[in-house]
Amino acid sequence: MEPIIIEGTPKTPTVKFDASAGIFEIKGRSIPENSVEFYKPLVDWLDGYKEAPLEKTVVNIKLEYFNTSSSKCILDVFKKLEAIHKAKNEVEVNWYYEEDDEDMLEAGEDYESIIRVPFKMIEIVE
C-alpha cells in the first residue's frame, strides 16, 4: 500500500500513515471548516489497510488543537482501528497532550471510553 503523507497547514494536521511499518501519525492542528473533506481519504485508506493489517499497528495522535467537526472524523478513524483490533490484530493508540492541557487529556479519555482499543495517555513535558 502507498503510504499517506500530508504536510500540515495552519488548519490541517500533518499525517503520516505508513502501512509497511504499521505506524500512523496525526500531528498539529485540525480545525478546518470542512473536516470531512480532509478525513475521508484517510478513512478510505484505512479501509484498505484493514484488509491486510500488520500484526501490530501503532497510532500516534499529537494534536495541539482540534475543532468539534474534526472530533467526529477522528472518531471515524478510531472506528476503523477498532475493527482492525477486533479482527485479532494488535492496535495501540498513543494520545499525546501537553502538560497543562487538561482539555486535550479529557478528549483522549472520551475516545478511550467509546472505542475498544488500548489507549496510552502520554504527557509531553516541555
Add this chain to the structure above:
Amino acid sequence: MSFDIENYFKDQGKNNVILFYKGNVDSDVINHVLDTVEDKLVQGNEQSRLRKKVYNVLVESLQNLYHHVDKVPPDFDDQTSEKFGMLTVQKVDMGYKIITGNFVHAENVGKLEEKIKRINRSSHEEIKELYKFILNHQRISAKGGGGLGLVDIARKTGNKLEYTFREYNDEYSFFCLNILVDDRDHV
C-alpha cells in the same frame, strides 16, 4: 421594529476590545481572526492554558457562525455577505469575552434557545456525557456542523452561556452569544 444592530452589538462589550469584526464569515476571515487573536494572546503573555481555551472557543464560535447563520433580513444594509456575523473579543479581569452576533430566522429561535437552556441547566459532568453522546451518535449535518459547538464551548469554559435574542422584525431576531473564557477551575 428593526434597530441598529451594530450599536446594540457594541453595547454587549465595550472596553478593552482587542478585536471587532462585522461582515461575511468565510474561511479566510476565520483564518485572519484566529491569527490576530493568537498573536495578541502571546503578546499579552497569557498562560498557555488560558490561551488554548480562548483559541478553542474562538474556533467553535466562528465556525458556528460559518455553518449555521441564517440569511440577513431583506432590509438589512449588508446584502452581499452570505454568512453575516459580528464578533467582539474583549479582555476582562479574569480572562476574555468572546461575543458573537447573528440573525436568526424566527422559526429557528425556539430550537436554538432550547439547546442553550439544556446546556445551561446541566452540570459539568452532564455536559461531558452530552458531548460524548452527540459525538458518538449524531452525524455531521448537511450544513457541515457537528452539533457539538455550543456543548464544547460550555465544557471548555465551565461557564453558563449568556445570550440574548432581540426581535428585529416579525421574521428575524438578532442573537448575541456572550462567552466568558476565564482561568478559574470550575470542576
